[in-house]
Amino acid sequence: MSSTEASTAATFADLGLSDSLLKTLTEIGYESPSPIQAACIPVLLDGRDIIGMAQTGTGKTAAFALPLMEQIDVKVAKPQALILTPTRELAIQVAEALQSYAHGMPGFHVLPIYGGQSYTIQLKQLARGAHVIVGTPGRVMDHLERKTLNLDHLKTLVLDEADEMLRMGFIDDVEWILERTPEQHQTALFSATMPEQIRRVAQKYLVEPREIKIKSATATVAAIRQVYWQVSGMHKLDALTRILEVEEDFDAAIIFVRTKTATVELADKLSARGYAAAALNGDLNQQMRERVIEQLKSGALDIVIATDVAARGIDVPRVSHVVNYDIPYDTEAYVHRIGRTGRAGRAGNAILFVAPREIRMLRTIERATRQPISPLTLPSRADVTNKRVADFKGKVAEVLNAEGLDFFANIVSQIAEEQNVGAEEVAAALAMMAQEGKPLQIAGEDPRPAPAAAFDSRRPASFGERDERKPRFNERSGDKPSFESRGERPRREDRPTRSAPTGDMVRYRIDVGRDHGVQVKDIVGAIANEAGIESRFIGRIGLYDESSTIELPAGMPAEAANALKRTRVRGVPINLRPDEGRPDYAGGERKFDGERKFKKKPA
Ligand code: AMP
Numbered sequence: 236m237s238s239t240e241a242s243t244a245a246t247f248a249d250l251g252l253s254d255s256l257l258k259t260l261t262e263i264g265y266e267s268p269s270p271i272q273a274a275c276i277p278v279l280l281d282g283r284d285i286i287g288m289a290q291t292g293t294g295k296t297a298a299f300a301l302p303l304m305e306q307i308d309v310k311v312a313k314p315q316a317l318i319l320t321p322t323r324e325l326a327i328q329v330a331e332a333l334q335s336y337a338h339g340m341p342g343f344h345v346l347p348i349y350g351g352q353s354y355t356i357q358l359k360q361l362a363r364g365a366h367v368i369v370g371t372p373g374r375v376m377d378h379l380e381r382k383t384l385n386l387d388h389l390k391t392l393v394l395d396e397a398d399e400m401l402r403m404g405f406i407d408d409v410e411w412i413l414e415r416t417p418e419q420h421q422t423a424l425f426s427a428t429m430p431e432q433i434r435r436v437a438q439k440y441l442v443e444p445r446e447i448k449i450k451s452a453t454a455t456v457a458a459i460r461q462v463y464w465q466v467s468g469m470h471k472l473d474a475l476t477r478i479l480e481v482e483e484d485f486d487a488a489i490i491f492v493r494t495k496t497a498t499v500e501l502a503d504k505l506s507a508r509g510y511a512a513a514a515l516n517g518d519l520n521q522q523m524r525e526r527v528i529e530q531l532k533s534g535a536l537d538i539v540i541a542t543d544v545a546a547r548g549i550d551v552p553r554v555s556h557v558v559n560y561d562i563p564y565d566t567e568a569y570v571h572r573i574g575r576t577g578r579a580g581r582a583g584n585a586i587l588f589v590a591p592r593e594i595r596m597l598r599t600i601e602r603a604t605r606q607p608i609s610p611l612t613l614p615s616r617a618d619v620t621n622k623r624v625a626d627f628k629g630k631v632a633e634v635l636n637a638e639g640l641d642f643f644a645n646i647v648s649q650i651a652e653e654q655n656v657g658a659e660e661v662a663a664a665l666a667m668m669a670q671e672g673k674p675l676q677i678a679g680e681d682p683r684p685a686p687a688a689a690f691d692s693r694r695p696a697s698f699g700e701r702d703e704r705k706p707r708f709n710e711r712s713g714d715k716p717s718f719e720s721r722g723e724r725p726r727r728e729d730r731p732t733r734s735a736p737t738g739d740m741v742r743y744r745i746d747v748g749r750d751h752g753v754q755v756k757d758i759v760g761a762i763a764n765e766a767g768i769e770s771r772f773i774g775r776i777g778l779y780d781e782s783s784t785i786e787l788p789a790g791m792p793a794e795a796a797n798a799l800k801r802t803r804v805r806g807v808p809i810n811l812r813p814d815e816g817r818p819d820y821a822g823g824e825r826k827f828d829g830e831r832k833f834k835k836k837p838a
Contacts, residue, residue, distance in 0.1 A: 303367070
């Protein structure tokens with residue numbers, strides 16, 4: 236068995252992938268291969284067996300999926316690849332990844348099969364013909380026994396997270412399946428660790444495998460404060476803005492994401508929230524890239540959202556924070572990323588977002604850098620409000636010391652007299668106006684703390700953890716409308732309890748109200764059914780006489796929006812559209828500040 240350490244290669248094109256796949260990768264915004272991809276793809280394309288020592292977050296899925304897809308003959312509607320995964324969540328995730336890589340392969344069909352799903356549905360789907368099956372060992376075994384799954388055309392077999400399958404007691408099932416696969420096929424085994432039993436399976440069933448490891452060279456990092464937040468209960472974007480807002484000594488930040496698409500999306504979203512932010516990715520030419528860096532240096536920009544490649548070598552002393560919005564592929568990338576802060580003898584801060592499935596990568600980073608990364612408690616609404624109030628007071632104090640206040644003091648006196656109120660009330664009204672687009676008190680709820688069990692790297696992730704309490708339509712460019720459901724509900728214990736949705740909401744108006752005999756539950760029911768959006772993602776509803784307002788998550792796909800325009804409630808077309816004006820409270824529920832906070836002074 237020969238062993239190779241994965242290191243960064245130049246481009247996907249260098250790896251020998253077809254033009255069609257290269258085009259798709261560009262479309263989904265993958266800029267360059269991760270180290271494990273660079274090492275595995277050419278070997279797999281060469282037809283060799285491999286043992287890939289890699290964990291979630293390294294890009295291992297694409298490392299086996301892309302070469303496997305090159306071998307699929309779409310005209311043959313038979314399983315040509317089988318991927319075994321320890322959990323159904325991973326099966327679904329891997330199937331989604333393959334589907335996204337199949338843009339240029341019309342007719343390509345990947346089918347996840349796992350325990351707990353109805354046999355009737357699975358049998359129908361299997362009979363229709365799938366090119367790739369992604370399944371949990373038990374259910375794949377069942378189908379092989381029933382002869383409802385036939386592996387005669389198998390070209391590739393992947394064992395994903397083999398050590399997890401061992402830990403969960405599936406190794407006998409895996410071997411049972413391996414015994415029944417045709418002689419001639421390629422096998423790829425991926426595992427974060429290499430326990431003895433996995434090594435034994437590899438020796439028995441793989442043919443002269445090439446062993447590929449992710450480098451995790453130890454490296455010392457400068458005195459940078461390192462913290463992590465385990466993604467849970469709140470969308471990453473909301474968490475990011477909360478954190479940035481209360482971070483002490485914030486000056487400028489570089490935020491790392493994985494794809495070019497994500498750099499642009501995040502830059503747009505942060506700009507919409509009032510940050511001076513821009514994307515830095517491989518699509519920018521040298522001149523544009525330099526311009527962005529210049530702007531970051533001069534203070535014209537405070538935040539740059541970058542991919543690893545684009546941010547290589549940036550040296551901007553005012554970068555006080557590096558945020559790993561998407562976890563890096565390996566420790567080397569981590570060390571490089573955080574080295575963008577703490578420059579020129581200044582203090583640096585590195586914040587890492589870690590999904591529950593990526594906790595193992597966090598531990599690897601800690602080991603490699605020989606430094607603990609401490610958990611970060613997400614600032615509460617009160618923390619953010621306090622910070623905003625403190626900043627506001629600071630600004631007022633500055634203006635109080637300025638020249639030329641008399642003119643304005645005179646105006647305040649006039650208003651007080653005309654309105655028959657005290658100067659304090661006038662000041663309050665002015666303070667309210669001064670909030671502009673950024674209210675001092677933030678809306679939304681504080682997330683529940685991550686369950687302690689989620690910190691256990693050995694626990695398989697659940698739906699509740701993955702969905703971050705937001706519909707998933709924006710996760711990957713080219714996704715189908717997200718509002719669609721998976722055709723199945725998460726297990727009861729995985730469902731987050733119902734509470735107001737977090738994340739960005741947009742208020743819409745609809746043409747039905749009390750006069751039509753409509754109740755809130757009718758609206759929730761219709762929207763939930765027509766747009767396929769779960770009711771827990773539906774925000775506040777204001778019921779008025781002739782119309783109503785409803786808050787829905789931002790970023791609704793056009794398809795869902797169109798469906799909602801045509802939806803009827805009690806037979807009346809709702810004509811859903813963004814609500815631009817102020818709410819007409821006539822006869823309706825008054826949501827915003829029902830009372831005047833200050834009593835009129837007696838005349
Ligand atoms: P994995 O380690 O396979 O679970 O992949 C983790 C994440 O990285 C997934 O969201 C992938 O879509 C993303 N990813 C994988 N390879 C690349 C790449 N070369 N460039 C950008 N993102 C990638």
